[in-house]
Amino acid sequence: MTTTVACAQLALGVGDVAANLAAAEEAIEAAAGAGARVVVLPELANSGYVFASAAEARALAEPVEGPTVTAWSAAARRHGVTLVAGLAELDADDRVRNSAVLIDPTGTVRAVYRKTHLFGTEKDFFVPGDERPPVVDVEGVGRIGVMVCYDLEFPEWVRLAALAGTELLCAPVNWPLFPRPEGERPAEAVRVQADAAVNRMYVAACDRAGEERGVRWTGGSVIADPDGFPLAGHAPTEGPALLLAACDLEQARDKRLGEHNDVFGDRRPELYGPNA
Numbered sequence: 001m002t003t004t005v006a007c008a009q010l011a012l013g014v015g016d017v018a019a020n021l022a023a024a025e026e027a028i029e030a031a032a033g034a035g036a037r038v039v040v041l042p043e044l045a046n047s048g049y050v051f052a053s054a055a056e057a058r059a060l061a062e063p064v065e066g067p068t069v070t071a072w073s074a075a076a077r078r079h080g081v082t083l084v085a086g087l088a089e090l091d092a093d094d095r096v097r098n099s100a101v102l103i104d105p106t107g108t109v110r111a112v113y114r115k116t117h118l119f120g121t122e123k124d125f126f127v128p129g130d131e132r133p134p135v136v137d138v139e140g141v142g143r144i145g146v147m148v149c150y151d152l153e154f155p156e157w158v159r160l161a162a163l164a165g166t167e168l169l170c171a172p173v174n175w176p177l178f179p180r181p182e183g184e185r186p187a188e189a190v191r192v193q194a195d196a197a198v199n200r201m202y203v204a205a206c207d208r209a210g211e212e213r214g215v216r217w218t219g220g221s222v223i224a225d226p227d228g229f230p231l232a233g234h235a236p237t238e239g240p241a242l243l244l245a246a247c248d249l250e251q252a253r254d255k256r257l258g259e260h261n262d263v264f265g266d267r268r269p270e271l272y273g274p275n276a
Contacts (some may be wrong), residue, residue, distance in 0.1 A: 002246040003141055005168065005202070006036035007221040007233070009241040011210035014048025015060060021046070021068055024085065025075050027242065032079035034244055037105075037141055039076075040206040043086035043149050043172040044098065050213040054096075057125040061090040061097075064112055069101055077107030082138050084146055086172030089114070095127040100148050100172050102136050110136045115148035116157065133161040133169075142167040142249035149173040152188075152195055152205065162199035163264070167252035169195070171205045175218040186220040186236060197228025200263050201252040209240045226252050 008027035012020045024041055031039045043049065046068040047060035062068050068087060076083040082104050089099035089112070098115040114129025115122075133147045145166030151157050152171055161169055175188045189205070196203040203224045208217035222233030223245040231245035255264045 001250070002248050003037050003168075004035045005038045005040070005204050005223055005245050005247050006031035006034070007040045007204055007206035007223060007243040008042075009207055009209050009219060009221040009237070009243065010042055010045065011240050012042065012045060012048050012208060012212070014050050014212055015056070016048065017046060017060065017068070020048065021071055023240075025071065027240075028072075028075045028079055028081065028083065030242055031244070032081050034242065036081060036244060038082045038084070038144065038168065038170070038204070040170045040204050041083070041085035041172055042206050042208045043100075043174040044088050045085050045172065047088040048212060049174045049208070050215050051125055052213075054125050057088060058090070058096050061088040063090050063092070064099075064101060064109060066090075069103075069109065072101070073103050073107040073109065076103045076105060080105045082141055082144065084144070084170035084172065086148055096125060097129065098122060098126045098148060099129075100146050102134065102144060102146050102170070104136075104138050110138070111146055113146045113148065115151060117150045117154055119150040132164070133157065133166075135161060135164040135166050142252075145169040147171050149175070152192060152203075155195070155198070158195045159199060162201055166199075166201055167249040168202040168204065168247060171203070173205045174208045175220055177216040177218045186218050188218065189220045189222045189230070189233065189236075192222050193224045193228040193230060196224035196226060198263065200226040200255045200257075202226060202247045202249065204245075209238065223247070
C-alpha cells in the first residue's frame with residue numbers, strides 16, 4: 001500500500017506569524033486535496049528564520065500548547081493528515097528551541113523534537129536538544145522519524161533513527177542558497193539522498209522558498225526513496241511548491257541489497273569503536 005507524502009515548500013516571513021500560519025494552513029489543505037496523508041512543512045514555519053536578535057527569537061517562540069501548534073493540530077484533524085512542522089518553541093523551562101512537532105490525523109501531538117545540531121548563528125538564539133530523534137508509529141501510515149535540517153548532515157544521528165525502525169524520516173529544513181557548479185543539485189539534497197540509500201528508508205526534507213532579510217533559500221525540497229533516488233524534487237524551485245510522492249513504506253522494512261547483502265545485517269559495529 002502506498003502513502004502519498006507531501007513537502008509544502010513555503011515562502012515565509014520572519015515575525016509575520018499570521019501570514020505564516022495562513023500559508024501553512026492553505027498548503028495543508030492543498031496537500032490533503034491532492035491525496036497526501038503525510039505533510040511536511042519547513043523549519044521554523046511559525047516564526048521565520050533570520051532573527052535580528054535573541055530577543056526577537058524569544059518574542060516569536062511559542063509553547064507547544066500555543067496558538068500555532070493548536071491551529072496546526074486542528075488542520076491535521078480537519079484534513080485527516082499526519083503533519084510534521086518546524087517551530088520556534090518556548091519550552092517548559094523557558095528555553096528557546098528550534099523544534100519540530102509530529103501531529104497525527106486525530107490532531108494529537110505525538111512527538112516534539114528539539115534540533116540537536118545547531119547551524120551557524122542558531123547557537124545565538126536556541127538551546128540545542130539532547131534527545132534522540134523520535135520514531136512514531138502512526139496507525140495506517142507507518143513508522144515516522146523526525147529531525148531538523150542540519151541534523152541530516154550527521155550520519156550517526158540519521159542511523160540512530162533508522163535503527164529505531166524509521167520507514168519515513170521527515171525533516172523540516174531551511175537551506176540557505178550556497179554557490180554550486182552549473183547543473184549540479186544542491187549538496188544538501190544529495191546528502192538527503194545518501195541518507196535514504198545507506199539506510200534504505202524514505203526521507204522527506206521540506207525547504208523554504210524566496211528570500212528573507214537578504215538570505216535566499218535554496219528551494220531544494222526533496223523526497224527520496226530507499227534506493228536514494230528523488231521521487232519528487234528533481235531540481236530546486238525558486239518559489240513555493242507542493243511536492244508529492246507515492247511511498248510504499250513497507251519497502252523501508254527490507255534492508256536487503258539483492259541476494260547477498262543487507263545494509264543492517266552487514267554492519268560490523270564491534271569494529272567501529274565507541275562512536276558506533
